[in-house]
Amino acid sequence: MNVKISQLPTWTGTSADPRWFVMNNQGETTTYKYSGYTSGLLNGTGTDSIQSASFLTNLGTTASTQSAIAIGDGAEATSQYSIAIGYRAYNTNRDGNREGYITIGHQAQSVQYGVSVGYNSSVLGADAISIGTAAVTAGNGAVSIGKNSHSYSTAGVAIGNAAGESSNNFGIVIGTSNNNNDYGVSIGYGNTNNHNDSVVIGKNITSEYTATTHTTSLNVSKILSVDTVTASGVSGAVDFDLSQGSQFQTTLSGNSSVNFINWREGQILSWWVYNDGTNTISAMTISGGGSVYCQGGSLPNPTNNGYSYYTGTIYNGNLILLEHLNFQAV
Helix, strand or coil: CCCCHHHCCCCCCCCCCEEEEEEEECCEEEEEEEECCCCCEEECCCCCCEEECHHHCCCCCEECCCCCEEECCCCEECCCCCEEECCCCEECCCCCCCCCCEEECCCCEECCCCEEECCCCEECCCCCEEECCCCEECCCCCEEECCCCEECCECCEEECCCCEECCCECCEEECCCEECCCCCEEEEECCEECCCCCEEEEECCECCCCCCEECCCCCCCCCCCCCEEEEEEEEEEEEEEHHHCCEEEEEEEEEEEEEEECCCCCCEEEEEEEECCCCCEEEEEECCCCCEEEHHHCCCCCCCCCEEEEEEEEECCEEEEEEEEEECCC
């Protein structure tokens, strides 16, 4: 039916009421009657903001700040430049002062410059990322990816199903494992790292020492090298700190007694001794352990004006020491 524009009624109804569509059809004005709704997205109350239309939600939607976007029943974008998409997705603090967050998912939550994606995912620290069902980050700059993963430390990383990073600073977990100490790394299944600066790789391994890599077996295809701890001018009572390494080189400049400290059970020791004269070793002890065992029950007798080589193992708190004498250049 064609109707003159002058005869069209003034529309004052709701978004669901009938509308008139008017077009120019080859010089003739044509009108059509149809029923439609307004867009599902409307301007929010913040400048340049967007939010879901009220007729699409039960709880309402809030985009109340500069350039905010809120889409979904109960979604809240209450800080400027923030995005909230999903049922009750929101800013964790709800104080309007945590700008630039992105939260996507059912009851996902985030704070300043954080990104939270997934069902019940949470970002509780600034500049952090949580991706996955119930993934949680609590430390600033942390990353948590995977269902039920969590990263609580500053700049910590947790990747994997139920990966748990619970230190204070810079821990890393990859796989279904846990790290509980600063600067620790845990990779694999069922591992637990309880020591600072340590690494655990494998399955169902628990760390035992600080600043140590723990694994079940290790195959080195080409070269394995270690640093040598050196000491010159050694005489009198001397402490050998076995936490400093496993290979030592010593120059005896006088008669000495040796006490081994800070050892580990199962540690392997190699020790080169150059005797600059006819100096002797009058006593050997192992601090906090048992005894030093030498062949025949005799103290080491370093080669005069030459090299001697000692190898040993810590076993049940005792040092088992083998002596190799009279090394000469060829």
